[in-house]
Amino acid sequence: MFHIRNAIQMLGTRVPQNQRLIHTTSIYQKSQSGRYRITPKRDFPLTYEMANAPHYIMQRKSWNSWNTSNVLGGPRPSETAVEDMFIRKFVTGTWHSLFVSEIIIKRQHNLIRIAGIIRQAISARKMYFLIGYTEELLSFWLQCPVKLELQTVADKRDVIFKYI
């Protein structure tokens, strides 16, 4: 940080003002992202998805987002990625602490299918309300039909693959 400030000061003396010259991005963290560390007590629960590192995608596990935007020449890849991120945030917030799996987003033509596993913690009535609420709001925002296809498990330990 000290070096960067120095650099900015040095550059600031030479270039016209109101210009940003240093561009920073987050670190790639290739060896760390998507992996979990072993805890001393070996009691950290992992789902199947978490238990397999990112390089096992397509070999042991598959993607959480299914769409054709990232094929060569596919349309609107960035929009799809941002929308998927938004859907994930919205669904996790709406179904607060209910999802025990990752949120799977599958797109077919203009239909968005959101799949996942939830706990049987709320009554069926609330669940129906939340399904309708999520579908209605998301389809209004994204301007395409949204379907929620959920599976329930009695306990959150049912989806735990291993403890590390």
Place this chain on the structure above:
Amino acid sequence: MSAITRLRGKTLNTIKNSTALISNRSFSEETEFRVLNLRTVKSQAPVRRKINKPDVLPPRSNQMPVDQDWGSVWPGQRTFHPATVPLPVRQGYTEKNAPPPSKFGNAELMKIPNFLHLTPPVIKKQCEALKQFCTPWPKGLETDEKCNKHFEIEVASSNYCYSSPSIRDPLARIVTLQIKLSSLPLDDHARDKFRRIVGDRYNEENDIVTIVADRCPLRQQNYDYAMYLLTAVFHESLRFEEWEKTKSEIDMEFYDWNVSKSKSSIESIFGKPAEEIVKADVYSKAVGALMNEGENEYTLAKYGESVREMLQLPAL
């Protein structure tokens, strides 16, 4: 009359009462959604929430008969659901000889696309339903040759299906028009001119002219433009312009002996028209081969032979 009114009033009252009763009951039983209570009274005891597990039915697949109609159980595309699919499927990688994770609570099975809605009996049923909309294949178009004969112009364009809310794709506007040059009624001059105008859009190997139109934003416009181009080129090639008479020997696309310098020279040597000269046809063919195919051992030898024959010189 009054009796009827009284009766109606009585019924109305009972309905009102029962509605109130139901609504009261539902309000009193409505403990699921909490009420925001701003005025906290001391006497109000903190209510402990009882954790009661909601009643969950056993998996539906336990009660499924063996001979059920699967097409009505799984009518359309859907994410895998373990309670609906009566198959003991498993998916996942495990170490140490453990069995793969079962279908319950398995997110991997929910990710992959399934074809449970497209079982063979369902496809058969759907084909049967679609049959009423089909028309018989037109007579006289049984083979590809017949199709090509009756429909010389072939127009191709692509549709793109993407998993995105937009059905538009800029590549869908491109229209490719193909036609066999021999199917156009053109004479020698017109064919030559046509080929000169279309340039490298003509493929000599299969005699096909390809016109690709992609400059307009819509497919229909591009199709119209391609058809316009074909019409314009066709009529232009039929026209004979004044300046085309100045075409000289070097402008020819191939060597034509009949209008060549070679013909006039042998006519002047023999002093009679080329048709009357003995062996002139052999000579003309040899010269044509030499000029059109290029100089190689064979054409040169043929040329030498034909010249000797025509001039009645002894062979080597």
